[in-house]
Amino acid sequence: MEITQDMTISEKLKILTDAAKYDVACTSSGVDRSNKGQGIGDTHACGICHTFSADGRCVSLLKILFTNECIFDCKYCINRKSNDVPRASFTPDEVCRLTIEFYRRNYIEGLFLSSGILKNPDYTMGLIYETVWKLRNEYKFFGYIHVKAIPGASEDIIEKVGFVADRMSVNLELPTKEGLQQLAPNKNYTNILKPMKQIQMGSGRLISDGKEGYQIVTRTGRKNNSKFVPAGQSTQMIIGATPETDYQLMSVTETMYKQFNLKRVFYSAFVDVNHNIDSPAIIGPNPMLREHRLYQADWLLRYYGFGVKELLNKEHPNFNVALDPKCDWAVNHLDKFPVEVMRADYYTLLRVPGIGVKSARRITVARHYGMLDFNSLKKMGVVLKRAAYFITCGGKTMIPLSMDQDALARTLADTDRKQVYAIENDTTYKQMTLMDLGLKQ
Structure with missing residues (x-):
């Protein structure tokens, strides 16, 4: 370990941003807060994220570790x-100064603060x-703040942080207890899940109910109206360091959404930075493509009404790297198609490749006012190069429909080939770092 001393704040920034x-696990804010003319910055529910907010603006966070020292x-x-x-x-004041100065220069719109563990979890938190x-309170910053909660920290300090942060997250790290014990022997699932349950249930102290669950004892006497983690919580899993299948990973994800009411589960393709781990779970030519498929499936769970067992099972435990999960499901359930867009309910429309949440809503509203055609569907945002194989519109088809699974799968894979090529060859967009700005002290 090389411990540096007497570093400038720029030198620290270079180390701790890298x-x-x-x-x-940076994500949309999901919360509104105004400074009411008494400070700087505000937070909008339209989103703070790595790249683009929901209204199309490119936004960014100051993403740093408080320290990279760790026990x-x-x-x-x-x-x-x-x-x-x-x-x-x-130091706390250095993080405050960096956040304020970068915000004033319009480089950032919020702060993402994580940390290694210095001395012990309570000390670091x-x-x-x-x-x-x-x-x-001192710098009057009302922008978005996402804080990583450190497993093992006390309930009191988690509660205090929850009243000043917008979002908190606790990294699940690895999908199974066995994987965690193998690769992170200093951590355990009890310490990880306990703060997640506390954040889910709200402020107060967790008391075991004696049945492997908890009840919350809410504190009384708070004199302010601060909300506890108003933007909710998220988590992150490393994929590929241990031999779980996609079916196991998505089953864990589904459980996390149901039991802890998470806003997002993030997947991080394993990078063997220490060159000390075999990677038996790398599926396909590129781990980034596997990560991409997991995110697509995650979207289906959260917004499209799919369950994990509809997408995967023990006989088919991994996603098709050539097809996105929704197209793969459709190709394997041709008995449910074609769908007539003038009559199908909202959730049936969501099952059609090329029809998303917004376009399904537009269809259900627009068809009350007249007959739709394929040109109308295109204007509503339907991706016809996929949807055309699975729908009829007013009893008509756009192209001859084929029920040949293999031929249809090949055709759909061709429409996705450009995106797959970009992922496999690492030509997709990357997160900009503060070092890219050429900043000097």
């Missing part, structure tokens, strides 16, 4: 205590709480 790049020795982590890498730590409290 150290944070493997944490992907744990997780095999997959570049910041593990046994690695010989430059170490740095911010205490520093994070001090940082965010100062941003809110």
